[in-house]
Amino acid sequence: MRFAIGRPDPKEAQTGERLSMDMSRPGRRALDLPPLDVPEAPPPPSHLLRTSLRLPELSQNEVVRYFLSLSRLNYSVDSGFYPLGSCTMKYNPKVNEEVASLPGFAHVHPLQQRHTIQGALYLMFHLQELLCRITGMDSSSLAPAAGAQGELAGMLMIKAFLRDHGQSQRNVVLVPDSAHGTNPASAAMAGFQVVTIPSNAQGNVDLEALRETLGPQVAAVMLTIPSTLGLFEPNIQQIAQMVHEAGALLYGDGANQNAFLGRARFGDMGFDVVHLNLHKTFAAPHGGGGPGAGPVCCKSHLAPYLPTPVVEQTDEGFRLTSPPRSIGRLLAFWGHFTVLVRAYAYIRALGEEGLKAVSTHAVVNANYVRTRLKGAYHLPYDRPCLHEVVFSTVRQKAKGVKALDIAKRLIDYGFHPPTMYFPLTVPEALMIEPTETESKENLDAFCEAMLAIAREAEECPEVVREAPHTTPLARLDEATAARRPILHWQGG
Amino acid sequence: MPSPADRLYTKEHEWVQMEDTVGTVGITDYAQDQLGDIVYVKLPPVGQQVRQMEPFGEIESVKAVADLYAPVSGEVVEVNGELEERPELVNQDPYGRGWMIRIRLADRAELANLLTAQQYDDYIAQGADA
Numbered sequence: 135m136r137f138a139i140g141r142p143d144p145k146e147a148q149t150g151e152r153l154s155m156d157m158s159r160p161g162r163r164a165l166d167l168p169p170l171d172v173p174e175a176p177p178p179p180s181h182l183l184r185t186s187l188r189l190p191e192l193s194q195n196e197v198v199r200y201f202l203s204l205s206r207l208n209y210s211v212d213s214g215f216y217p218l219g220s221c222t223m224k225y226n227p228k229v230n231e232e233v234a235s236l237p238g239f240a241h242v243h244p245l246q247q248r249h250t251i252q253g254a255l256y257l258m259f260h261l262q263e264l265l266c267r268i269t270g271m272d273s274s275s276l277a278p279a280a281g282a283q284g285e286l287a288g289m290l291m292i293k294a295f296l297r298d299h300g301q302s303q304r305n306v307v308l309v310p311d312s313a314h315g316t317n318p319a320s321a322a323m324a325g326f327q328v329v330t331i332p333s334n335a336q337g338n339v340d341l342e343a344l345r346e347t348l349g350p351q352v353a354a355v356m357l358t359i360p361s362t363l364g365l366f367e368p369n370i371q372q373i374a375q376m377v378h379e380a381g382a383l384l385y386g387d388g389a390n391q392n393a394f395l396g397r398a399r400f401g402d403m404g405f406d407v408v409h410l411n412l413h414k415t416f417a418a419p420h421g422g423g424g425p426g427a428g429p430v431c432c433k434s435h436l437a438p439y440l441p442t443p444v445v446e447q448t449d450e451g452f453r454l455t456s457p458p459r460s461i462g463r464l465l466a467f468w469g470h471f472t473v474l475v476r477a478y479a480y481i482r483a484l485g486e487e488g489l490k491a492v493s494t495h496a497v498v499n500a501n502y503v504r505t506r507l508k509g510a511y512h513l514p515y516d517r518p519c520l521h522e523v524v525f526s527t528v529r530q531k532a533k534g535v536k537a538l539d540i541a542k543r544l545i546d547y548g549f550h551p552p553t554m555y556f557p558l559t560v561p562e563a564l565m566i567e568p569t570e571t572e573s574k575e576n577l578d579a580f581c582e583a584m585l586a587i588a589r590e591a592e593e594c595p596e597v598v599r600e601a602p603h604t605t606p607l608a609r610l611d612e613a614t615a616a617r618r619p620i621l622h623w624q625g626g
Numbered sequence: 627m628p629s630p631a632d633r634l635y636t637k638e639h640e641w642v643q644m645e646d647t648v649g650t651v652g653i654t655d656y657a658q659d660q661l662g663d664i665v666y667v668k669l670p671p672v673g674q675q676v677r678q679m680e681p682f683g684e685i686e687s688v689k690a691v692a693d694l695y696a697p698v699s700g701e702v703v704e705v706n707g708e709l710e711e712r713p714e715l716v717n718q719d720p721y722g723r724g725w726m727i728r729i730r731l732a733d734r735a736e737l738a739n740l741l742t743a744q745q746y747d748d749y750i751a752q753g754a755d756a
Contacts, residue, residue, distance in 0.1 A: 538662075538689075555689040561660070612688045613663030617713060 154190040154200055155623050164194040188623065207606065209550050210421070215576050217503075219522045219553035219565025220314070220362060222392050222414035223421060229483065230417060230476040239475050244467040248453055254471065255452035259445040261478045262429075268481075268489070269388065269408055270401025271431035275440040275457075277469045281389045282316040284409025284428030285356070289324035290461040291407060291432065291439040292354045292383050298459065304353035304382065310339050311559050312361035314387050326353060333559060337363045337515040339373060348380035358387035359403075362557040362565070363515055364500065364522035366393070374404025383407070383436075389428075391415040392569065393497060393520035396490035400431070407432040415492075416477035427473040443468055495570035496521040499577060503568055506581040510588035514560050522567035526560050535591040535598045537562040542609060543590070543601035547583035628747055629654060630721055634697065634737060635746035636679070641721070642697035642740065644731070649698050652725040653685070653716065656750050661687040664716045667694075667709045669726055674702045676729060678736050683726065685716070696729065698736050704728040 177183070192200070210216070216223035234240065242251050262274045278284040289307070296304050307321035310331045318328040329347060334340045339357070348355075355377045360366050367373065377384045386400045386408035392415045400408040412418055413426035420426055430440065442463050443454040454468060484492065497520050504513065504523040511525040527537045541551035541564065553565040568577055590598050600609065629635065633643035639657035642649040658664065666686040676682040676696040683694040706725050709715060716724035731737075741749060 558690060613665055613714070616663075616665035616686075616688060 152200075153623070154192060154197075155188070155625055157192060157196055157200070158190040160191060162191040162193055162196075164192060164197055211419075214548060214550065215568075215572060215580055216421075216550040217552050217566045217568050217580065218421075218550060219364075219524070219567040220390065220556070221421070221553065222390065222411075222521070222567060222569060223550075224392070224414075224417060224569035225571035226417045226419045226476075227480065227483070230479045231419075233479040234472040234475040239472060242471075244471075249451065252451050255445050255454070257478050258468075258471075258474060259447055259452050261474055261481075262445060264478070264481050265410060265429055265431050268391075268395070268399070269410065269431040270399030270403075271405075271408065272401075272434040273437035273440060273444070274429055274431040275442075275444045276427065276429045276474055277441040277443060277464050278409065278428040278430060279465050279470055280413075280424060280426040281314075281387075281409060281411040281428040282320055283464055284411075284430050285316055285320035285385075285387065286323055287428075287430045287441045287461065287464060288385050288407040288409055288432075289321050289326065289354070289356075291430070291436050291441075292385065293324055293326070294439045294459060294461055295383070295436055296353055301353075301381070304351060306351045307353055307385075308344070308347055308355045308382075310357060310361070312337065312339075312363050312365075312557055313356060313358040314362060314389060315556070317356045317358060317387060321354075321356060331355075333361075333363075336517070337361065337365045338367055338369060341369060341372065341376075344373065345376060348376060348382065350381070352380060352382045354383045354385050356385040356387065357405075358389070359400075360390055360393045360520040360522075363524050363560070364393075364519040364565075364567075365515060365517070366520055370403045378404070389414060390521055393493060393522075395493040395496075396486060397493055401433065405433075407436050412473055412477040417480045418473045418476040425470040425473055427470045427477065492570050493521075496568075499568040499570060499572060500566070502574075502577055503566055503581060506577075507584050510585050511564070521569075522565060524557065524560055525564045525566070527562040527564060530588065530591040530598075531562055533591050533595045535595050537564050539598045539601060540564065540584075540587055540591070543587050543598045544583060545602040546604045547586070549580055549583060627655070629656075629743040631743040633721075634740035634742065636695055636697050636740060637749060638679070638693075638695040640695055640697050642729075644737070647731045647734075648703060649700075649729050649731055650725050651682075651697060651727050651729060652720055653694070654746070655720050658717050658720045658724070661685065661692065662689045663687055664713045667713050667716060667726065669705045669709070670702050672702055672705055676700065676702060678739065694726065697740055698729055698731050698733075700729040700732040702727050703730045 211223050211225055238253055242254050258276055262276060265274050266272060278287050296302060305327055306329055307326040308329050308331050309318045310333060312333050321328050331343050331347060332340050374384050383406040384404060386405035388400060388408045389411040391410055407430060409428045409430045411428055413420035438457050438459040439461055440457045442456040442460045444457060445452050446455050500519050500521050500523050504519055511527060512529050514526050527540055537554045541554050544551045555563055556565055557563060587598060633641045635641050639654045640651055641654055642651050664685060664687050668684040670682050678699045679695050681693040682696040685692050685694055705727050
């Protein structure tokens, strides 16, 4: 057996298995409080008091060691390669953190008077402009808190636009089966009925199926581009024409803009509205559930409906405003401002050439992995990909080794597993997105691990089926954990 | 293994077994295998009307969430409450104790839209998606 770098030492990690409650000793304290120097207030009446609030009693160094040992079990993009497909786990330059923590950005309050926050508004205004340039759109709003909220905003904008144009009967949204899973959910949340459009054998939208389904009821088509197969839609201009001739609008899911940043623009392809994920493409740290930012960018006919606020430039400086027919607010205040700061710093630091280089390297890296692994793993769509590549482990499944097992075995080799079982159109899918920030040496180490696992699946499949072997805990029983979750301390 | 011949199937991998006017509904062995360990089954209340090939519930595994499609239209007359506590029955016994709902059939003619066991087995042999 061969292991790559970065695996946790099981002995070292042992303390992480002990719960803080196990270490608790009655009366132990992390802090000594000074003597009371104010009159003692009576406690709340007893019927309002919990009978027992079981908290661990620990000394300060026990608390510090406990949480430090837990943190050392974490895997992050700062600890190693993280090829989680569709998530763009690129390395986030640390200078962005420094910029976002400048007091003028970090310490402003959203209700401050506007003449005191002109710098922050300047940044938002210019980020709006930059995102319009990048997407080829006319207007944008930075309000949405995440990609899926950007989708919802776009759907609500389309709904409002159609209502204002006497087209309220259009209540169907078409979503290809290779779209992000959030797309149909967002359309349904906006009150549309969702109809799925199949892909053809090449992984593109089935144009005949689309033609048959387009009609007077269709409000919009939601297209993820590149698709969740990591493939560009070569018929996009024809699709845009068909959609518009049928009186519908075209929504673009730009979450994976890393694939053609600086090279192709949604506006030029014929999209009416698109959202971007700043926390993926524009290097704001993510993976722990946020905060993210999912700005929407649109053509001028949808601009009056953009979510509140947008920043506009006036003779008296920048100000926050609400577009005339706005769909309204999506969250409290003005969006996740420090995510916007990071994205702005990233775009300005890289410039036009730098952004082009991002997509070049992202695509070259994914195709490098595709080419190196396609002898060992089945490649359902054997054509050049963009930022990510989807393999199927059906060949290994014949030996009783599933995509899940291969993902678990990668942990032994020191890598974060790729996305599994998505897209749903590929059985036993492993979706690999290397991103642009990895060196050839790292990609080679990952590919060597994948090739070694393919050999193991042939020669000693049980080693793969029982992985991981090097983590503090072996294969977790995810099914029982989901069926009968234990959510609180069970001890005495 | 061939699918049981005593019932009819959908391309979405549900089965229905008719007894007079009531059909018992579940998912196929192929479907439970593709989904992996089932952790939750969301079923409709008794009395709800369902329509052929429209979703009547949801099934969640460690891998994915999928809609459950009604093989026939009609009224839900019984629900397998045991699945609430033991969703793994769908994995262990998809054609028996893993049944999901019973529907009082509204239109017998709809049965003609369903696949026989042989047709279903041919369909999955051609590489149907789960």
